[in-house]
Amino acid sequence: MRKSICTIVLIVELLIGSGCATDMKNIEKLNYANAIGVDYKDGKYYGYIQFIDFQNVAKSSDSKKGPSKVWIGEGVGYTFEEALFQTYETAQERIIGGT
Numbered sequence: 026m027r028k029s030i031c032t033i034v035l036i037v038e039l040l041i042g043s044g045c046a047t048d049m050k051n052i053e054k055l056n057y058a059n060a061i062g063v064d065y066k067d068g069k070y071y072g073y074i075q076f077i078d079f080q081n082v083a084k085s086s087d088s089k090k091g092p093s094k095v096w097i098g099e100g101v102g103y104t105f106e107e108a109l110f111q112t113y114e115t116a117q118e119r120i121i122g123g124t
Contacts, residue, residue: 056096056120063105072100072108076120 060075076096100111113120 056116056118058120061109063108068103070102070105070108072102072105072112074098074109074112074120 056076058074059077062073064071076098098112098116100108102108102111
């Protein structure tokens with residue numbers, strides 16, 4: 026009896042929990058940070074992050090591929106971390122950085 030209850034609980038957990046969390050992200054929904062800059066002016070730090078847009082990179086249906094778009098995010102704060110993390114807080118899409 027106990028073995029069958031454990032089996033039923035395990036099956037229910039696998040069915041319910043398997044579709045809830047995935048780590049797959051669409052590349053067109055990511056901002057790839059490829060450059061970071063900082064300035065110090067008037068007692069405040071200005072942090073800049075340059076992003077590359079991958080939306081046009083993987084399209085195979087259209088033969089016209091243009092260069093990727095580039096955006097620059099800016100944050101202001103009293104510390105370097107505060108200025109840089111302000112750009113993360115105000116980003117509309119997930120930011121990733123790589124080497």
